Amino acid sequence: MTRELPPVRTVGPGTDLTPDEAAAVRALAAAAHEHDGVEALGEQTLLDLRGGAPVRHLLLAPPPHAAPSHGRPAPLLGYAAVRHADDGAAESAELVVDPAHRRRGAGTALLAAVRAAGDPPVWAHGNLPGARALAARAGRAVVRELWQMAVPLPAPGAASGTAPEGVVVRPFVVGQDEEAWLRVNARAFAEHPEQGRMTLADLRAREAEPWFDPGDLLLAEQDGRLVASVWMKVEPGCSAGELYVLGVDPDAQGRGIGRLLTARVLEHLADRGLREAVLYVSADDAVAVRTYERAGFTVARADVQYR
Template structure:
């Protein structure tokens, strides 16, 4: 089976991969790729794109389907998807093997192992979104085990704001002594946010690596609303202690990023910022709430559970036995 490998995709292939992702999501009820992978389609990060193409006619005879399978490898992590109408043909297995084996032997590779976002076979991990049975079965055939568990927590949309719990953003103090909360100011607060985010997520393989370009790419998305992005600051020094970033899409409110500086943890800042988010959600006509959190992050899970969230499903990351 021919697998094309590329460092960058032309616009037509970017559109084709997005179409593939939409077909997979419609069939599986789960997104095929995470947000960063979709942003990577347009460039900006060193990644490898793996493509399996079909013939002039689609697998169901209904028209051209230029891409039947796609995988992406970046920062030692991979994702892959196969067109629902082209499954059970070995495409998924071939892409998975190429990802796990470091793409050895495929055309177009002239970069040393570990460069250009590609790690060696012992390092590569593969995401399975939704922890679906077909993905578990494929992983089992390759001797892969779960090495990471990312929870999706959901809650009903709040309907009544609780102003007594959320101070005015113009007030210098709040429910946490010596802390004020204000909205993020584009053009002024990027570095402050990057600093506290890096500290809060120092051990996180994705969030802790966020760059200025990553931040700006997200701020350029249609869903970005600066009114739903808060910083918690020390009243005296002005130092940023934590942040809450909220995303609203298709009437679903998401706690997108909540981070607290390790030196400021235990002061109730996470709960304070969550209260701001919940009040903002209550002021909008939403159908529900969601967030993502590492399954082993007990302190964060406790904050979210107190806010009414519960575990709904999970995304898991697989790796070869002994590679974690």
């Protein structure tokens, strides 16, 4: 069936998608999310559609006989994104196939294009059966696991604990705190392949998102110096809030600041009337997993990388 498909078209790196192409990718991702119950493309990949990112876009158009999907035209049968490091090496990829046209070779064609583009590890959000089958056919194995953990929120007004001596928690101020936050974030996530590389442009892009609220980004300072932060993400109309990023400067770890900020998140989200808190954490980050388990979080799903 793969030979009946049009060839995969490559855009970038160094060239951005057109607005219509980016809109087609977003529509494809939305259809897959609706069908699967799990997002097909991660937040960074969707932000990269705006342009200016070191990304190779792989586009698979439908054959002429393809039927519309979910009551809409299907401008794309599938899409893959290959993100490149500063040295040009391919470091990670994601792919999605239109739900109405799966099991017809599109995933195989996209994976072959990913392989030709540097063969980086490929994310599979939710590790759904189709992703597992595609990986098995391609001889790929899981090399990284990211857990989504969740906890029902307590009643509004739940106690958040006492701050360690000298630690003050305050909201983020746009236009004032970006550079300090980036420094601590880089130190806290020095070994993290994505979060630790966040730039000012990446931060500004998130500040421009509809969900961004500076009151949902809390900074912990000790003697006037930023030592930790916790960022919450609440999508408009959603009943769950995400503990988006929690980072503690290595010099300030072991003082209970991470536990304090985790508790503040649960209090903050509960006071907003939300029903559940979720977060993502590397399965092999034993210290963070223990912190979240003590707060009542349990594993809800796993995202994995195949290589």
